[in-house]
Amino acid sequence: MRSILLLSWSFLIPFLANYFGIQMVLVSGQCRSDQQSLLLQMKNSFILSNDSVFPSTKLSQWSSHQSSDCCDWSGVRCDEAGHVIGLDLSREPIIGGLENATGLSDLKYLQSLNLSFTLFYGFQIPSRLGNLTNLTHLNLSQGGFAGEIPIEISSLTRLVTLDLSGRERRLVPLDLPGRERSRVFSWRIEIPNLSLFLQNLTELRELHLDRIDLSASGTEWCKALSFLPNLQVLSLSGCDLSGPINHYLAKLRSLSVIRLYDNYGLSSCTESLANLLNLKTLDLSECGLQGKFPEKILQDPTLETLDLSINQLLQGSLPNFPKNSSLRNLILLGTGFSGTLPDSLGNLENLTRVEVRSCNFTGPIPPSMANLTQLFHMDFSSNHFSGHIPSLHKSRNLNYLDLSFNNLSGGISSTFWEQLVNLNLVLLSHNSLNGSIPRSLFLLPNLEMLWLSNNQFENQLPEISNVSSSVLFDLDLSGNRLEGPVPISIIFELRNLYTLDLSSNKFSRLRQASSKPRVIPILKNQSQLSGLNISNNQIPGVIPNWIWEVGNGNLNFLNLSHNLLVSLQEPYSISSIRLLDLHSNQLRGNIPHMSTNTSYVDYSNNHFTFIPADIGNFMSKTEYFFAANNSLVGVIPESVCKGIYFQVLDLSNNNLSGTIPACLIARSETTLGVLNLGRNNLNGTLSDTIFPRNCGLQILDLGGNQLQGVVPKSLANCNMLHVLDLKNNHISDNFPCWLGNASSLQVLVLQSNNFSGHISWPIPEEMGRFKSLYALNMSHNALTGSIPSSFGNLKQIESLDLSMNNLSGKIPAQLASLNFLSVLNLSYNNLVGKIPTSTQLQSFSPTSYEGNKGLYGPPLTNDSQTRPPELQPSPPPASSDEIDWFFIAMSIGFAVGFGAVVSPLMFSMQVNKWYNDLIYKFIYRRFRV
Numbered sequence: 001m002r003s004i005l006l007l008s009w010s011f012l013i014p015f016l017a018n019y020f021g022i023q024m025v026l027v028s029g030q031c032r033s034d035q036q037s038l039l040l041q042m043k044n045s046f047i048l049s050n051d052s053v054f055p056s057t058k059l060s061q062w063s064s065h066q067s068s069d070c071c072d073w074s075g076v077r078c079d080e081a082g083h084v085i086g087l088d089l090s091r092e093p094i095i096g097g098l099e100n101a102t103g104l105s106d107l108k109y110l111q112s113l114n115l116s117f118t119l120f121y122g123f124q125i126p127s128r129l130g131n132l133t134n135l136t137h138l139n140l141s142q143g144g145f146a147g148e149i150p151i152e153i154s155s156l157t158r159l160v161t162l163d164l165s166g167r168e169r170r171l172v173p174l175d176l177p178g179r180e181r182s183r184v185f186s187w188r189i190e191i192p193n194l195s196l197f198l199q200n201l202t203e204l205r206e207l208h209l210d211r212i213d214l215s216a217s218g219t220e221w222c223k224a225l226s227f228l229p230n231l232q233v234l235s236l237s238g239c240d241l242s243g244p245i246n247h248y249l250a251k252l253r254s255l256s257v258i259r260l261y262d263n264y265g266l267s268s269c270t271e272s273l274a275n276l277l278n279l280k281t282l283d284l285s286e287c288g289l290q291g292k293f294p295e296k297i298l299q300d301p302t303l304e305t306l307d308l309s310i311n312q313l314l315q316g317s318l319p320n321f322p323k324n325s326s327l328r329n330l331i332l333l334g335t336g337f338s339g340t341l342p343d344s345l346g347n348l349e350n351l352t353r354v355e356v357r358s359c360n361f362t363g364p365i366p367p368s369m370a371n372l373t374q375l376f377h378m379d380f381s382s383n384h385f386s387g388h389i390p391s392l393h394k395s396r397n398l399n400y401l402d403l404s405f406n407n408l409s410g411g412i413s414s415t416f417w418e419q420l421v422n423l424n425l426v427l428l429s430h431n432s433l434n435g436s437i438p439r440s441l442f443l444l445p446n447l448e449m450l451w452l453s454n455n456q457f458e459n460q461l462p463e464i465s466n467v468s469s470s471v472l473f474d475l476d477l478s479g480n481r482l483e484g485p486v487p488i489s490i491i492f493e494l495r496n497l498y499t500l501d502l503s504s505n506k507f508s509r510l511r512q513a514s515s516k517p518r519v520i521p522i523l524k525n526q527s528q529l530s531g532l533n534i535s536n537n538q539i540p541g542v543i544p545n546w547i548w549e550v551g552n553g554n555l556n557f558l559n560l561s562h563n564l565l566v567s568l569q570e571p572y573s574i575s576s577i578r579l580l581d582l583h584s585n586q587l588r589g590n591i592p593h594m595s596t597n598t599s600y601v602d603y604s605n606n607h608f609t610f611i612p613a614d615i616g617n618f619m620s621k622t623e624y625f626f627a628a629n630n631s632l633v634g635v636i637p638e639s640v641c642k643g644i645y646f647q648v649l650d651l652s653n654n655n656l657s658g659t660i661p662a663c664l665i666a667r668s669e670t671t672l673g674v675l676n677l678g679r680n681n682l683n684g685t686l687s688d689t690i691f692p693r694n695c696g697l698q699i700l701d702l703g704g705n706q707l708q709g710v711v712p713k714s715l716a717n718c719n720m721l722h723v724l725d726l727k728n729n730h731i732s733d734n735f736p737c738w739l740g741n742a743s744s745l746q747v748l749v750l751q752s753n754n755f756s757g758h759i760s761w762p763i764p765e766e767m768g769r770f771k772s773l774y775a776l777n778m779s780h781n782a783l784t785g786s787i788p789s790s791f792g793n794l795k796q797i798e799s800l801d802l803s804m805n806n807l808s809g810k811i812p813a814q815l816a817s818l819n820f821l822s823v824l825n826l827s828y829n830n831l832v833g834k835i836p837t838s839t840q841l842q843s844f845s846p847t848s849y850e851g852n853k854g855l856y857g858p859p860l861t862n863d864s865q866t867r868p869p870e871l872q873p874s875p876p877p878a879s880s881d882e883i884d885w886f887f888i889a890m891s892i893g894f895a896v897g898f899g900a901v902v903s904p905l906m907f908s909m910q911v912n913k914w915y916n917d918l919i920y921k922f923i924y925r926r927f928r929v
Contacts, residue, residue: 031070032082039070039084041103047096049119054093083109090116090139098126105131112137116163120144125164127152134158141165141208146189149212154197162201164189165210165235192216194224205254206233215265219243230254232278238262245269245284250276257281261307264288274300285309285331293337295319305329309355312336320344333357333379340364346371353377357402365390365403373397381405381427389428393419402427404451411435422446429453429476437477439464442494447472453501454479464489473498478533480505491523499531503559507537523550531557535581540564543582545572561585561602568592582606583626591627593618604628604650616642628652628676636661636677643667648674652701659684660702666692668718674699678725685709691717703727703749711736718742725749727777735783746772751801752780775799779825783807787826789814799823803851806830811855816840827851835860 043059058075062068071078077086084107098104098120104113105128113135121144129138130152138156141163149164156162166189190213191197198204207228214221214236221241225231226248232255242265249258250272256279260266266287271294273279279300285307293308293316301324308314309331317339321327327348338360346368357379364387365380375395379402388410392398398420408431417423417440424446433455439462441450448471458481473496483506500523523529529551543565548555559581566586574580574593579600582592587606594601596618608630616639619625625643628650635658636651643649646667660682668675669692678701685708691697695718703725710733711726721742732754739745755778773794783805791800792814798821807829815821816838824844832854835841846859 030082031072031078035078035082035084035107036068036070038103038106039073039076040064042101043103045097045101045103046094049093049095051093054119056092058089058092059094077112079109085109085134086112088112088114089118090114091118093119095119095121096123098123101126102128105129107132109134111135114139115143116141118143122146125149125153129153130155132156136160139163141210142167149189149191149197151197154200157200158203159201160203161206161208162204163206163208164212165208166212188213190214190216194221195227198224199227202227203230204228205230207231208233208235209239210235210259211238212236213240215240215242217241222246222248225249226251228252233257235259236263237283241266243267245273247272249273253277255279259283260287261285262287267291269293269297271296273297276300277302279303280326281305283307285311287311289314292316299325302326304350305331307331308335308337310334318342318345321347323347323349325350327351328374329353331355332359335359337361341366343368345369348372350374352397355379356383358382361385363387365408367391370394376400378402389416389433391416396420397422399424399446401425403431404428405430407431408433412438412441414438414440417441417444420444425449427451428455429479431455433457435459437461437482442470442472442490443467445470449474451476452480453477456481458482460484461487461490463487464493467493470494471496473528475499476501477505478503482507492525495525495527497526497529499533499557500526500529501531501533503533503535503537505537507534507539523547526550527552529555531555533557533559534563535559536562538564540566542566543568543572545569548572548574548577551576574598591615591632594622596620598622599645600624602626604630606630608632610634611637611640613637614639616640619643619646621645623671624648626650628654630654632656634658636664636682638663640664641667644670646672648672650674650676652676652678652680654680656680656682658682660686662687662690665690668692668695668697671696673697673720676701677705678702679704681706683707686712687714688712689714691715693717695719697721698744699723701725703729705729707731709733713738715739716742719744721745723747726753727751729753731755735778744772746774746796748773748775749777750781751777755781755783771795773797775823777801779803779805781805786810787812787815787831791815792817794818795820797821801825802829803827804829808832810834811836811841824848831855 039062043062046059048056048059062073070076070084071082075088076084079085087107087110110132111134113132116139123145124147125140125145127150130150133156135156136158138159138161142165144167191209194214194217217224219242222245225234229252231252234255234257237259241260241263244267245260247270250270253276255276258279258281261283264287266284266289268291269284269289273282274294274296279302281304282297283305286309289308289311290313293314295316297303298306298319299322301322304326305328307329310333312334313336315336315338317337318341320342321344325348328350329352331353333355334357336359337356340363341361343366345366349371351372352374353376355377361383363385365385367390370391371394373394374397375392376397377400378398379400381402382405385403385406385408387408389403389408389412393416396419399422401423402425404427411434417438421444423444426441426447427449429451430453434457436459437452437457442464450472453476461482464487470493472494475494475497478501486502486507523532524546532550532555540563543560545568547558553576555576556578558577558579561581562584564586567588574595577595577598580594580598581602583602584605587608589608590610590612591603591608593612593615599621601622601624604626605628608627609632611627611632611634615637619640619642622643623645624647632651632654634656636656638661641661641663644667649672657680660677673696675697676699683706690712691714697718698720699722700718701723704727707729709731711731715736716738719742722744724739724745724747727749728751730753735755739748771793774796775798777799779801783802785807786809787802787807789812791812795818797818800821800823803825808831810833811826811831813836816836818840821840825848827847827849828851831852834857835849835855842858844859846861849855849860
């Protein structure tokens with residue numbers, strides 16, 4: 001009986017194959033010789049890369065031996081007659097020769113050709129591919145082709161699927177003749193006339209033209225697609241499309257997938273897309289959409305995926321969702337969607353992914369979300385949600401939960417988490433959640449990241465047990481009100497921690513059952529730990545020497561700042577730390593030697609007294625070094641110049657003496673961008689040629705020292721300079737008007753020097769060239785002449801101080817046009833005449849004008865027009881009213897924060913923000929965990 005059944009099946013197979021259109025692949029020995037010859041001719045025409053990174057896995061196996069059957073070759077498919085009907089050479093390292101491969105274009109029976117992910121960088125698609133008139137499937141995607149797509153492709157009228165998607169940026173093949181070895185190019189591939197190209201391809205069901213330049217079609221691209229009535233899948237991402245998505249697209253009734261992402265020129269979307277009865281996927285992310293998105297599309301019962309992300313000007317709200325919705329993925333992040341979430345969100349029983357990050361939603365998260373049993377990914381971060389977190393206990397597949405940066409309040413109960421055993425990430429930071437942190441959170445078996453920072457959690461952390469198999473590697477509890485000892489179980493049970501942030505709480509010690517409390521938690525058993533932040537707590541005492549062995553000596557980031565630490569236990573060896581922050585403690589003695597691998601060091605705001613002479617031997621990789629606001633004495637060691645990668649060096653607010661090492665200034669030719677030596681006792685003169693020709697300094701602060709001589713002319717080489725502070729020195733010079741060539745200069749402080757000495761000279765008209773200045777302070781000098789009218793060209797200026805000079809003449813009326821001016825001081829000069837009438841100049845205090853006998857008019861009164869006995873008093877000591885450009889490294893966590901404190905009387909909030917942003921550019925681009 002069994003043999004009869006087998007015989008019956010063998011008889012039926014050919015009929016079933018013919019009925020269902022199944023292509024039968026020939027066995028070895030049935031390859032036609034002419035087909036084999038064509039394949040070998042094609043192979044011999046191709047140029048293959050010799051790079052071992054892209055080895056050939058198909059062509060390399062093709063053999064010219066007569067006994068070799070081409071139908072058995074990798075990537076080759078034949079029909080029953082031995083004709084080659086399928087050729088798949090995808091991911092082969094072909095870098096050229098396609099234009100000479102006549103054997104390919106002579107494969108007349110070929111139905112499917114796949115040359116995707118090859119390496120034809122910069123070559124054009126050969127027009128002879130149009131000879132393959134039996135092709136139904138053509139895939140040349142990611143092949144690196146360039147130039148115009150030949151119109152001959154449009155003669156392939158049997159095509160059912162066409163994928164010509166381009167590759168935007170790739171490395172040039174390493175052994176391509178005539179090409180540079182490692183240069184990066186952007187290849188441009190285009191279709192000049194989309195309508196002409198598509199008009200004969202009426203059988204197409206799938207069209208992929210991603211990253212093809214279709215900009216020549218203007219706003220008519222939708223109309224061009226109307227030639228394709230059978231189209232089911234459309235993918236035109238990154239094609240420079242423009243104009244609206246209009247009704248022509250809605251006429252393609254068979255469409256089920258529309259991917260148009262990364263076309264910033266699109267403007268709006270027609271509501272008629274909701275009439276597409278088979279639409280399942282609509283991706284319009286990063287399209288520049290504006291206006292209100294049609295609610296009707298959101299209610300489409302067949303729609304499974306909707307992605308509108310990164311359309312900042314797109315408005316909309318969520319409608320009432322029907323119960324028969326098929327929606328699985330709803331992605332609205334980075335849009336202007338707003339309003340409250342409807343309770344009908346709970347009707348989306350198939351929903352697995354919902355992302356509304358960085359929108360403008362308000363109100364509570366609806367309790368109906370408890371019905372979403374299929375939910376896998378939920379991101380509601382960076383909105384304005386309020387109220388309590390709803391129960392999600394039925395969403396047992398939930399893997400990703402991000403509710404951070406909202407206004408959520410209340411506690412998080414222990415029972416909330418018990419059923420969510422598949423959670424991988426829980427991000428609840430930056431809310432107003434309170435109460436105790438439940439023990440059940442630490443017991444989730446698959447949890448890897450837990451961020452609860454910047455809430456109002458309080459009390460002590462719970463003891464945990466039996467979680468030694470925990471996979472938790474990133475724990476952030478910073479910025480709460482947690483207090484008391486850190487439970488020993490947190491340290492010993494969570495053995496896979498990679499980053500641990502307990503900063504900005506009230507932790508004081510470690511609970512240990514059988515011994516005295518320890519000052520800093522014993523973390524030596526944390527063999528995986530790479531980042532540790534316990535800054536801004538109440539931790540006193542000594543930094544133990546075992547802390548440098550945490551993570552088996554692989555600790556990269558350590559922040560102990562803002563505590564009460566007084567010293568480092570010796571002996572110590574800082575072997576692997578890449579980022580070390582000890583600022584704002586009570587540390588004393590010599591500046592500690594750091595690891596030669598350390599990139600960022602902050603010792604500022606302590607009581608250190610001496611810089612070791614050999615410190616430069618440990619600075620071979622240091623990029624950022626801060627030791628401001630200590631009690632450092634002695635000279636700056638010459639060895640500091642061994643820091644060849646310095647980007648920021650801050651030794652300000654100390655008692656350092658001696659001269660500034662010339663080799664340190666020379667570092668500005670390579671990497672040094674910020675040099676702050678202000679408020680020390682440095683002396684001597686600066687050589688006129690000290691600044692190198694390619695000086696890259698952006699911030700230079702030498703104020704508050706004992707420097708003499710003149711401003712070096714070579715400072716003009718620093719054409720990227722944003723801030724120059726030379727205040728409170730003994731510089732005797734004319735005003736350095738040649739700095740006007742530094743077009744980026746935004747802060748210039750020359751106060752309390754001896755500019756011009758005993759020789760009177762006028763402020764030059766060239767001052768008007770400093771058009772980027774935010775702040776200018778030339779007070780307490782001996783400047784003469786009148787205030788130039790060209791000051792009216794300083795349109796960006798916010799702070800102007802010319803007080804305590806010998807200026808004469810009238811206040812130029814042009815100052816009234818300085819709309820951003822928020823600080824003005826012209827006091828104690830020899831100015832005369834009426835103060836120009838304007839809302840701006842009259843808004844300042846009378847003290848801005850006092851001490852000028854001949855000056856009158858509002859806001860001055862008769863009583864305020866007095867003058868002190870001496871025109872040129874000695875420069876007063878530095879006070880809180882002067883600019884103070886010292887840098888303070890903030891609490892860094894595991895991404896560095898950095899700021900500057902500037903006198904509030906000198907600069908407005910806008911200038912403060914500008915200055916901080918400038919420093920952030922140096923820091924954030926480098927340090928990530």
